[in-house]
Amino acid sequence: MDECGKVAVPSDTTSVWMSEMELVELFDVIAPTLRVAIRAVYKSVDYLQLLYLYPIQKLPILLLVSEERNTGKSTFLNFLKAIFQNNVTFNTNEDFRSQFNSDWAGKLLIMVDEVLLNRREDSERLKNLSTTLSYKVEAKGKDRDEIGFFAKFVLCSNNEHLPVIIQDYPVTE
16 A cells, blocks of 8 residues: 555455465364355455455445354454455554544554444444545644545444444435
8 A cells, every 4th residue: 555545456366365275274164164154244255356356445334243252253354354464454442533543544444343332423433434535644743644545344243232323324225
């Protein structure tokens, strides 16, 4: 990624993608389990394909929620990190509230495990970030700088009742 926030997509995809066998070994599962997990989350690999082929296209926020533990939410985040590597960051709930964002503003995927953004201003900021085309980056001791913003959010929680405040908006397909 360059200083303007543009992602350089390599032409040699073999250096970016991991084979199914490599993923099976990485996550210590059998291939059918890996395939079911991917389909269960996305119903296809379309989302991953869009992330790879069209990294600046806006995509929905993914919110994976289950009160049950050991359902693979964190494993899925690690799977995304393994695929997209340095274009992925793990944030905490507090990172969204901080004015300093230079460490995550230029990433393709911003992921939060155990998300709890239960204040209205958290929800509004997340909504704004998921739809904006540009964003002001701020680092300690440096001037703010506006960059193109293309990040997608993947959030996980065990709290089925209120991990993120979501207003009722019409669903469009």
